[in-house]
Amino acid sequence: MASSSTPKHFIVPIFPGFQLLDLAGPLDILNLLSYSQPGLSFKFIAESLDPVPVKPIVPQSAQWTFDLQEAFPQLGDKVNTAFNQYLQPDTTYADYLEALNSPGADKPVLDVMLIPGGVGTRLTRLHPDGSKSSNIQALVDFIPKVIPHVSTAILTVCTGSYALAFTGLLDGRRATTNMSRFDDVAGRHPGVSWQHGARWVRSLPSEASGSTPIEIWTSAGISAGMDGTLAFIAQFYGGLDVARDLAKELEYDWREIAEGDKDPLYEKYYEV
Numbered sequence: 626m627a628s629s630s631t632p633k634h635f636i637v638p639i640f641p642g643f644q645l646l647d648l649a650g651p652l653d654i655l656n657l658l659s660y661s662q663p664g665l666s667f668k669f670i671a672e673s674l675d676p677v678p679v680k681p682i683v684p685q686s687a688q689w690t691f692d693l694q695e696a697f698p699q700l701g702d703k704v705n706t707a708f709n710q711y712l713q714p715d716t717t718y719a720d721y722l723e724a725l726n727s728p729g730a731d732k733p734v735l736d737v738m739l740i741p742g743g744v745g746t747r748l749t750r751l752h753p754d755g756s757k758s759s760n761i762q763a764l765v766d767f768i769p770k771v772i773p774h775v776s777t778a779i780l781t782v783c784t785g786s787y788a789l790a791f792t793g794l795l796d797g798r799r800a801t802t803n804m805s806r807f808d809d810v811a812g813r814h815p816g817v818s819w820q821h822g823a824r825w826v827r828s829l830p831s832e833a834s835g836s837t838p839i840e841i842w843t844s845a846g847i848s849a850g851m852d853g854t855l856a857f858i859a860q861f862y863g864g865l866d867v868a869r870d871l872a873k874e875l876e877y878d879w880r881e882i883a884e885g886d887k888d889p890l891y892e893k894y895y896e897v
Contacts, residue, residue, distance in 0.1 A: 629778040632736035632777040632861055635667035636721070638764050639677045639712055641684060641691075641743020646847050647782040648712075651739060657871050658858060666735075668715040672763040676711035681748055681760075692749040692757070718767040725774050735774045740764075741850075742783030742803060765791045778840040780857060782850030786843040790814035795841065797834035799885065801826045803846035804895045822887035822897030825853035827860075845888070855879055 627876050635655070637648060652667070655844070659665040671677050674683035679789045681691045681704070694702045724733055748760035759765070769792050772779075781789055787794055787810045796816040801823040811819040818829075824845055830838040844853030858870040866883075872879035882888050891897045 631662070633662070633664045633666065634734045635665075635737045635739060636670050636735060636771075637667060637739045637741070638670050638718075638767065639714065639741065640671065640745045640761055640764055641674065641678050642681045642743050642748050642760065643677065643679060643741045644743030644783055644847055645679045645710060646740035647743060647785065647850050648739070649819045650848060650851040651780070651782065654851060654854045654858065654871055654875065658862060658867075659872055661860065668721075670711055670718060670721055671714035673717055674714055676713050678709050678711050679743070680704075680706040680709040681744065682706050682709060686868050689758075691751040691760070692751050696748050718763060722767070722770055722825060725771065734776075735771070737775040738768075738771065738775055738778075739780045740768075740782070740785035740788060742781070742785040742787065742847075745786050746784040747841075761788050761791075764788055768792045768794070770837065772837055775839055777861070778842055778857070780842045780844075780850075780853060782844050782853065784810065786810070786817075787814070788859060789841070789843075790817055794827050794837055795828075795843075798828040798832040798841060799826050800828060800841065800843040801845045801849075802843065804891050804897065805846060807895075820885055822891045822895070823885050824849050824882040824888040824891075825856055825884065827856070827884050831888060845891070849888075852879065856884065 652705060667731040673684060673686055675686050681693060683690055697704050745760050750760055752759045760792055765788060783803045784799050784806055799818045799820050801820045826843050828841040843856055844850045855872055859865045887897060
């Protein structure tokens with residue numbers, strides 16, 4: 626049985642080029658969990674209310690384009706964005722922050738923020754005046770503003786930890802990320818204690834170098850988000866048996882790799 630401190634309210638920031646399975650895996654696990662956990666809720670949150678594509682497609686209201694040559698140098702001008710799916714945000718970063726900071730009794734409650742990765746974390750936007758900006762700059766700006774309202778944890782999947790690292794919140798803390806991008810991510814954020822080969826990592830508040838006493842759970846590439854989510858559920862929603870039952874219902878081969886341990890899959894394919 627969940628305690629009164631069981632996390633109930635999730636937000637999931639999305640951006641053009643997010644990795645679909647980074648979200649679909651963890652969210653479907655939480656979908657199943659929610660049947661027996663009254664009060665669980667979540668919102669998709671984004672820079673605007675435009676539908677958010679999984680491919681690097683410019684939102685309808687945007688006044689910029691993507692530098693696809695930089696993101697896909699091996700494809701040149703042959704990047705196929707036609708095979709694509711969209712998610713619809715429930716609210717925007719600005720509106721959500723306004724609601725959080727309102728004096729009324731109806732302000733949202735926030736327990737967990739789940740941050741996906743994907744090619745969108747490394748896309749560059751090209752503006753009409755010739756300037757450039759990061760595709761995830763709005764997310765990076767949003768995170769420090771919302772952190773004081775997060776009661777339980779931040780969860781990241783894949784290069785979601787790369788996005789989080791730009792805020793400085795991972796400095797001095799253990800974390801993992803996508804193994805295919807590991808060297809690039811670790812090289813850009815040397816202040817983080819990157820755990821090469823770890824399937825998932827739980828960084829406790831005691832690891833924080835600043836004044837952010839919050840747990841940060843990071844998982845490696847894409848499908849590893851399911852492992853991190855199941856471990857999170859085991860911790861906060863009733864133990865291993867609850868998580869094992871969910872994995873069984875999903876017919877997911879959960880190998881129960883321990884926190885911070887190297888995944889044999891990565892030893893085989895990435896020589897970690």
